[in-house]
């Protein structure tokens with residue numbers, strides 16, 4: 001179930017039907033419009049096509065509009081009906097609304113008003129359908145499409161919950177917002193959303209870090225160049241290329257303010273025009289956006305618009321840092337070993353049993369990017385039997401050595417000192433910190449003053 005956009009126009013006057021279809025195609029380009037001149041066929045058509053909305057005439061041979069309204073409301077409660085008729089009678093209008101019509105229009109009414117109502121009704125049906133779908137999916141403990149998550153290895157319950165959530169909201173026409181530090185798997189989740197939403201349509205990704213407003217507009221909308229000889233060069237934008245697929249906008253927090261307005265307008269109107277053109281095209285894709293930043297904080301600092309923030313965060317997923325996924329480390333190391341061995345055409349070395357526990361306290365500031373890099377390095381240095389763990393230890397020590405002294409981390413040089421050397425270094429440090437006061441230095445070292453004195457003499 002995706003964006004609700006299918007409309008059935010019902011009227012026994014074929015010429016009116018044609019002109020209404022043309023008008024609505026122009027004013028509500030995102031809608032997909034079918035027509036039906038025979039009132040006897042309406043219920044069959046609804047049975048086979050998933051219509052969000054029916055625009056219904058009242059006076060027709062065989063079944064009147066009022067009869068059909070009652071049947072549609074009873075058999076297809078998720079389909080809305082708008083009456084569009086020549087009958088200008090208040091009583092009839094009131095009766096139709098009471099019997100469940102979404103709205104009532106006279107054929108001579110302004111078509112702009114009708115098109116606004118049609119768009120609003122489509123939104124209402126879309127929201128209702130989404131809500132039902134999300135509720136159903138989220139209450140289920142199993143996944144309908146586990147294959148969509150094949151590239152995301154995890155046994156962490158918090159991430160498995162996110163799978164179920166993504167499956168529930170992937171079909172919603174609202175955007176999906178993914179929060180997470182760099183390397184926590186945001187783009188993998190965006191690809192899973194694509195697998196669920198429209199695996200046969202394109203997946204296009206755009207990184208917004210450092211993008212200008214002009215580049216954003218050209219990339220998304222495309223551009224028409226009018227040449228001096230009158231010819232036109234058209235450059236298709238991502239919205240055209242992606243069609244009904246998924247457009248993944250990474251680093252949304254970096255989007256310049258003016259471009260934020262353009263994106264908001266796009267999400268609201270679901271229409272766009274290429275630069276240099278007046279022609280409006282419907283937006284059919286699903287937007288997935290991601291960020292490492294706290295958008296609420298950016299909003300409080302005045303760099304991210306509230307209206308866009310609220311529009312973007314109707315469905316959101318927060319991915320935990322790798323350091324908070326201890327159950328996954330060993331499995332991910334094995335996965336990356338296999339990948340690295342395949343890429344380098346080497347035989348896959350064995351992961352030492354004590355490697356994952358050794359990494360347990362490590363913070364992985366680069367998350368999976370970092371773990372993957374370490375494993376690739378380790379595989380390239382291995383003999384094909386046991387994994388060489390020195391890249392892990394080096395990375396851990398390197399990171400520790402970057403810690404500032406006030407973070408109180410103990411840093412060992414690459415070549416470990418002997419115990420005697422460490423003893424001497426500790427005594428020297430304690431004496432220096434206490435200005436050679438042996439009693440205070442002994443206290444720092446946790447030994448008696450006489451013991452310290454003996455060591456100093458020895």
Ligand SMILES: Nc1ncnc2c1ncn2[C@@H]1O[C@H](COP(=O)(O)OP(=O)(O)OP(=O)(O)O)[C@@H](O)[C@H]1O
Nearest residue numbers: 151152153154181182183184185186187188368369
């Ligand atoms: N659960 C996972 N299982 C296996 N591989 C994963 C998993 N999560 C991420 N990866 C891999 O780790 C790397 C980093 O993941 P990804 O690019 O999705 O992170 P990201 O959060 O989008 O990063 P960035 O913010 O830098 O764009 C990729 O090579 C990805 O394929």
